[in-house]
Structures are given as C-alpha cells and as structure tokens.
Amino acid sequence: MTAPAVYVPADSTALxxxxxxxxxxxxxxxxxxxxxxxxxxxxxRGAFWLEPLVEVDGPxxxxxxxxxxxxxxxxxxxAGFLAGGKHRLALGPVTAIPWLARQDRLVFARxxxxxxxxxxxxxxxxGTAGLRRALALPPAAVVSQIADAGLRGRGGAAFPAAVKxxxxxxxxxxxxxxxxxADEGDSxxxxxRMVMEGDPFALLEGMAIAGTAVGAERGIVYVRAEYPxxxxxLLRAVEIATAQGWxxxxxxxxxxxxxxxxxxxxxxxxxxxETALLESLEGKRGMVRAKPPVPAVAGxxxxxxxxxxxxxxxxxxxxxxxGPEAHGRRxxxxxxxxxxxxxxxxxxxxxxxxxxxxxxxxxxxxxxGGGTESGRPIRAVQVGGPLGSWFxxxxxxxxxxxxxxxxxxxxxxxxxxVVFDDTVDMARMAxxxxxxxxxxxxxxxxxxxxxxxxxxxxxDAIRREGPGGGRMELLRDLCATLAGASLCALGGxxxxxxxxxxxxxxxxxxxxxxxxxx
Amino acid sequence: MTDAAAAAVEAVLARAAPEPASLLxxxxxxxxxxxHVPPEAAGAIGHRLGLSxxxxxxxxxxxxWFRTRPGGxxxxxxxxxxxxxxxxxxxxxxxxxxxxxxxxxxxxxGGVNLEPADCLGHCACGPSVLVDGQPHARxxxxxxxxxxxxxxxxx
Ligand SMILES: Cc1cc2nc3c(=O)[nH]c(=O)nc-3n(C[C@H](O)[C@H](O)[C@H](O)COP(=O)(O)O)c2cc1C
Ligand code: SF4
Numbered sequence: 039m040t041a042p043a044v045y046v047p048a049d050s051t052a053l054x055x056x057x058x059x060x061x062x063x064x065x066x067x068x069x070x071x072x073x074x075x076x077x078x079x080x081x082x083r084g085a086f087w088l089e090p091l092v093e094v095d096g097p098x099x100x101x102x103x104x105x106x107x108x109x110x111x112x113x114x115x116x117a118g119f120l121a122g123g124k125h126r127l128a129l130g131p132v133t134a135i136p137w138l139a140r141q142d143r144l145v146f147a148r149x150x151x152x153x154x155x156x157x158x159x160x161x162x163x164x165g166t167a168g169l170r171r172a173l174a175l176p177p178a179a180v181v182s183q184i185a186d187a188g189l190r191g192r193g194g195a196a197f198p199a200a201v202k203x204x205x206x207x208x209x210x211x212x213x214x215x216x217x218x219x220a221d222e223g224d225s226x227x228x229x230x231r232m233v234m235e236g237d238p239f240a241l242l243e244g245m246a247i248a249g250t251a252v253g254a255e256r257g258i259v260y261v262r263a264e265y266p267x268x269x270x271x272l273l274r275a276v277e278i279a280t281a282q283g284w285x286x287x288x289x290x291x292x293x294x295x296x297x298x299x300x301x302x303x304x305x306x307x308x309x310x311x312e313t314a315l316l317e318s319l320e321g322k323r324g325m326v327r328a329k330p331p332v333p334a335v336a337g338x339x340x341x342x343x344x345x346x347x348x349x350x351x352x353x354x355x356x357x358x359x360x361g362p363e364a365h366g367r368r369x370x371x372x373x374x375x376x377x378x379x380x381x382x383x384x385x386x387x388x389x390x391x392x393x394x395x396x397x398x399x400x401x402x403x404x405x406x407g408g409g410t411e412s413g414r415p416i417r418a419v420q421v422g423g424p425l426g427s428w429f430x431x432x433x434x435x436x437x438x439x440x441x442x443x444x445x446x447x448x449x450x451x452x453x454x455x456v457v458f459d460d461t462v463d464m465a466r467m468a469x470x471x472x473x474x475x476x477x478x479x480x481x482x483x484x485x486x487x488x489x490x491x492x493x494x495x496x497x498d499a500i501r502r503e504g505p506g507g508g509r510m511e512l513l514r515d516l517c518a519t520l521a522g523a524s525l526c527a528l529g530g531x532x533x534x535x536x537x538x539x540x541x542x543x544x545x546x547x548x549x550x551x552x553x554x555x556x
Numbered sequence: 557m558t559d560a561a562a563a564a565v566e567a568v569l570a571r572a573a574p575e576p577a578s579l580l581x582x583x584x585x586x587x588x589x590x591x592h593v594p595p596e597a598a599g600a601i602g603h604r605l606g607l608s609x610x611x612x613x614x615x616x617x618x619x620x621w622f623r624t625r626p627g628g629x630x631x632x633x634x635x636x637x638x639x640x641x642x643x644x645x646x647x648x649x650x651x652x653x654x655x656x657x658x659x660x661x662x663x664x665x666g667g668v669n670l671e672p673a674d675c676l677g678h679c680a681c682g683p684s685v686l687v688d689g690q691p692h693a694r695x696x697x698x699x700x701x702x703x704x705x706x707x708x709x710x711x
Contacts, residue, residue, distance in 0.1 A: 388680025
C-alpha cells in the first residue's frame with residue numbers, strides 16, 4: 039500500500055499564508071511519529087479564506103482541514119486526521135464545503151486537485167483532449183467551435199474571441215503569433231495567477247489550440263513581474279509540455295509546430311493594454327498604439343497576432359473537449375459561459391468564485407463572501423478593477439454580466455470585486471483613481487498625462503476646501519475630456535471610479551482638513 | 557560602474573540575442589545580477605542590441621520595476637492597491653515607513669528597499685507584501701516586524 043497523501047497547496051497566496059511551513063511540519067511530524075505520508079503540493083481551490091487548506095484522502099473523497107498553521111500540525115496527527123479523526127479545523131469532504139459546492143467550475147475544474155506540474159495528473163483529469171480534438175479538425179471548424187460557444191475575451195473588453203481568430207486565420211502571412219496577456223494588473227484580481235500556478239498546462243493547451251486554428255507556430259506569455267511564482271510555474275510547464283510532445287516541433291504527432299516563450303513584464307499597468315504589451319515585447323516603452331491596424335492584422339513586429347487574456351485561452355480546451363454547448367448553455371444574454379469572479383478586499387470569505395454570468399453582486403459579496411471581515415456594514419463595492427465603478431450597498435442586486443454592469447454605468451472588466459466597509463473615505467478612493475491614472479499613463483494623450491494630475495490637485499482642493507468655487511464643475515469637465523479624448527481605457531475609464539464615487543457618496547466630498555494621501 | 561559590474565553586464569549581453577526585443581530580458585538580468593541597472597551600462601547594452609543609449613534610458617525610466625541607483629540588500633514590495641487598502645494597507649505602510657525610517661521608493665534601516673506595488677494578486681487576504689520574491693499575506697504591523705527581523709539575520 040502506498041503512503042496516504044496529504045495535500046498542501048503551493049499556490050502563492052497559500053504560500054503567503056504559510057503553506058510551506060505547514061508542508062514542512064507535516065513531513066517532520068510524520069517522520070517523528072514514524073507514520074509514512076506522501077506530501078503532495080497541489081494548487082489552490084481558490085477558497086483563500088481557508089488557506090492553507092490541507093486535504094487527506096478519505097474513504098469517500100478528500101477531507102479538508104483549514105485554515106491550518108504549522109503549529110496545528112502535531113494536533114492534527116494527534117487527532118488521527120489521516121483517518122478522518124475529529125479536529126476543530128475539520129471541514130468534512132472538501133467538495134461538500136458549501137462555498138465550493140455552490141460554484142460551477144468549467145475553467146477551474148482542476149483547481150486544487152493535484153500537483154499542477156504533473157503531466158500524468160493532467161492527462162488523468164482530461165488534459166490534452168481539447169488539443170487532440172482541435173488537431174483533428176480543419177482550422178475554420180475550430181474557430182466555429184469558439185464562435186458557437188459565444189466566448190468573449192475575459193481580459194476586460196469582452197470582445198468576441200472568434201472574430202479575432204477568424205481575422206488572424208484569414209490574414210495571409212508567413213508567420214503569425216499567439217500572445218497571452220498575463221499582465222493581470224487589476225487590483226482585486228488573481229484568476230490569471232491561479233491558472234498559471236494551478237493549471238498551467240491548460241493555458242499552454244489553449245494557446246496550442248489557438249495556434250493550430252489561426253496558423254501560428256509561436257506563442258508568447260507576457261507575465262507581470264509581480265508574479266515570480268507564476269512565471270516559474272510556466273517556465274517549468276513549458277519544459278514538461280515540450281518533453282511530453284504537447285508543444286514543440288511536432289505537437290502530439292500532428293506534424294505541426296507550436297513553441298511557447300515566457301516573457302517578464304516590468305511593473306507597468308498600461309502594458310496590460312494589448313498594443314502597449316506588444317511594444318513592450320518589442321523592447322520598447324509601453325506606449326499604446328493607435329488602431330487600426332488591429333493586432334490581429336498587424337501586431338507583434340507587424341505580424342498577425344492573436345492577443346488573449348489567460349482566462350480566455352484557458353477556457354478554450356474545455357470548449358474543444360466538451361463541445362461549445364457546455365460553455366454556451368451557461369450564462370445569460372450575450373454573456374455566455376462562466377465568469378471567474380474574484381472576491382477580494384474586506385470580505386470574510388474571499389477567493390475565486392466561478393459561476394455563470396448573471397450571479398448577483400449580493401449573492402457574491404453576501405452569499406459567498408459572508409459580508410465584511412471587519413464585521414462592519416458594507417458601504418461600497420468596486421467592480422471591475424481600478425477602472426471599474428463603485429456601487430453602494432443599496433445596489434447589490436445588480437446582476438453580474440457584461441450588459442447589466444454596463445447598463446448600470448460600470449464594467450465587469452476582468453471580474454474583480456473589491457469590498458469596503460463603512461470606514462472607507464470615497465473622496466480618497468476617487469483621488470486614488472486619478473493618481474493611478476497619472477502614475478500609469480503611457481503619456482500619449484494630453485488629458486490622460488496632464489489632466490489626471492490636475493484631477494488629483496482638484497480632488498485635494500475639494501477635500502480641503504469643499505466642492506464649491508466651481509471645483510466640482512471643473513472635475514466633471516475634466517472627466518468628460520478624459521472620457522472623450524483618450525486613446526485607451528486607462529484615460530478613458532478613469533472617470534468611472536471618480537464619478538461613481540461622487541454620484542453615490544457625495545457626502546464624502548467636502549472639507550476634511552488634511553488632504554493628500556493617505 | 558565598477559569593473560565587476562561592467563563584467564556582469566558583459567556576461568548578460570553575451571547570452572542575449574543581439575536585437576532590440578532582447579532589451580527587457582537584458583534589463584531584468586542586469587538588475588538580477590547587480591540589484592539595479594547602472595545608467596552607465598546603457599551604452600554597452602544599446603551597442604549590443606542595436607539601440608542608442610538614449611533609447612535604453614528611455615525604456616529603463618518607463619518601467620517602474622527597474623531602479624537606476626544601487627539600493628539595499630533586500631526589497632520589500634508593499635501593495636497599496638484598492639483590495640489591500642480595504643484591509644489596512646494604509647496602516648501597514650505607515651508602520652513600515654516608521655520602522656524602516658524611509659518613504660516608499662527609499663532604502664531604510666538594515667538596507668531594505670521599500671517599494672510600492674500595485675497588486676500582488678493575494679487580494680482576498682491583504683495586506684500583502686513581496687519580500688525578496690517571497691509573498692506574505694494578512695500582514696499586520698507585528699507580522700511585518702517579524703519578517704523584517706528575519707531579514708536582518710540573512711546576509
Ligand atoms: C489600461 C489597460 C490595461 C489592461 N490590462 C489588461 C490585463 O492586465 N490583462 C488582460 O488580459 N487585458 C488587459 N487589458 C485589455 C487588453 O487590451 C485586451 O483587450 C485583452 O488582452 C484582449 O484579450 P481578451 O480578448 O482575451 O480579453 C487592458 C486594457 C487597458 C486599456
Ligand atoms: S489614455 Fe493614457 S494610457 Fe491610454 S494611450 Fe492615452 S495616454 Fe496612454
């Protein structure tokens with residue numbers, strides 16, 4: 039009989055909460071007691087409020103314990119946790135934890151199951167089925183599958199993926215490129231990181247499928263510098279996938295080539311914008327390009343380039359493997375499939391919630407989230423990252439799909455949802471948005487480059503002296519200019535968080551003494 | 557730039573493909589080796605990659621990640637994005653600045669660089685910091701003190 043497995047996640051949030059020390063304690067305690075165990079470093083299921091979440095194999099599935107610290111480990115052994123013994127951290131069967139059981143996991147189906155870099159585990163959990171299917175189809179048929187699934191880009195703009203695939207496929211060129219946008223700069227988001235660390239083969243498989251469909255033999259993942267663990271996981275995954283023949287000169291014996299390189303970003307938020315990202319890949323400053331031409335026609339070094347977010351590409355294998363209906367029948371209206379909601383900020387049960395589009399903000403922050411961690415009332419929720427709008431507690435019934443959020447004056451973006459309690463100063467958050475725009479502007483458009491700094495000064499004046507003296511009118515004018523005269527969404531959408539804060543929380547925009555951060 | 561630093565830059569350049577697209581990987585490798593990108597290295601880097609020194613400077617200054625002055629031996633990147641602010645990042649920043657005796661982007665006590673970060677991806681468990689590449693979440697002022705104390709014991 040093999041030694042029983044003890045699963046301790048190696049996801050970087052789990053590491054940030056002490057998972058390495060827990061794994062070491064399990065190894066040490068088992069050695070001390072002479073009990074053989076096999077420590078498996080799995081990925082995270084995304085229930086970050088329970089991390090480090092330790093699991094053991096039970097008679098009817100895996101049993102969970104959390105949140106475990108290294109100091110708890112001797113007690114777990116003492117309680118006989120390997121055999122399902124009672125312990126105050128015991129959570130029962132992991133898949134029965136309501137927070138996980140109520141999710142609908144398509145893209146994150148494999149999250150937390152096993153060692154994410156084990157090719158055997160990947161195959162056993164259905165890996166490469168999508169790529170095999172794609173290689174057996176003509177390229178245009180693969181694109182049709184993506185169209186039938188109704189897949190839209192998960193990076194923020196929600197553009198129909200198949201339109202881009204078709205454009206790249208039909209643009210004649212000797213060489214084409216697939217670029218994965220793993221810059222994930224939005225505050226409150228971590229789903230891309232979870233894929234890269236927790237299911238990197240799925241991302242590579244999605245890229246390979248895209249490559250065979252559009253006729254590209256080269257893929258590049260642009261990973262932000264703030265994600266060293268994700269980058270390391272991808273580098274290893276590329277090596278392993280190449281050794282397995284999933285990537286390389288002869289993908290799964292098809293005679294077709296697809297190679298992937300990993301590229302490290304350098305801390306510029308604007309490089310998440312696809313054309314700035316391409317400039318960055320070319321070794322330049324991350325300046326946004328004017329469109330047309332779109333990258334699908336002339337992107338990296340002028341080659342037709344398919345740029346997609348990590349989640350978009352990681353959704354592709356499931357669409358090919360299970361058919362477009364599996365994706366397309368989920369969701370609502372034109373928002374098809376599932377969204378990886380990332381529940382963050384001041385919330386009791388934060389983490390990754392994958393659910394069909396249309397889940398309400400209330401179900402998310404109260405149902406899954408359980409309200410604020412501080413125990414104080416929810417006051418404001420920012421949906422869609424730093425360029426997303428603020429919603430007051432009175433609007434929690436908002437359905438979370440692209441169209442509904444847009445109709446409410448916001449944007450779902452990459453699916454980040456950040457909760458604040460009633461201690462938040464919304465004028466300060468508005469200032470933060472303007473300062474962020476000023477700091478991260480690529481500098482191409484005057485309103486974004488200069489106007490954002492004026493906006494910070496104005497908000498400081500409003501906080502100091504109040505909204506009178508024409509200051510509010512000036513702020514609104516400035517926002518209108520930003521919205522109307524910006525080349526990209528950094529300048530164009532900064533008015534979102536500023537004006538929504540003003541609209542819903544006008545009482546915060548008055549004299550408050552200090553001014554300036556914090 | 558010392559001879560040793562120049563040699564380190566040469567070693568990085570010897571491994572790089574001689575094209576402009578190698579610039580960011582080269583800058584990362586130089587910073588990895590020296591802790592910063594010396595402005596005097598721009599000429600040699602540009603020469604190898606087919607760029608002017610001014611172009612290299614332009615790129616270095618654009619990206620927040622690169623530093624042009626030598627710093628301390630350790631780097632603490634403190635997240636100040638919204639999700640961490642909702643969980644007390646402001647208090648943590650004030651504590652870090654007091655304890656290290658420097659502001660953001662400065663180098664403080666014990667040779668610790670205090671750098672701002674915009675989101676480290678642990679947004680459900682803030683405030684978070686990245687210390688010499690290692691992530692820490694739910695960082696209270698007390699935990700930060702423990703992390704910094706552990707750094708002091710390292711070379
Ligand atoms: C300022 C700015 C930042 C962006 N950051 C990201 C990012 O971090 N990740 C991402 O996938 N898309 C980001 N985008 C959207 C990209 O420009 C692009 O739409 C996306 O990568 C396309 O992939 P998708 O079709 O799969 O969504 C950003 C856009 C803007 C304007
Ligand atoms: S809006 Fe700002 S970031 Fe976007 S292109 Fe213009 S200057 Fe650059």
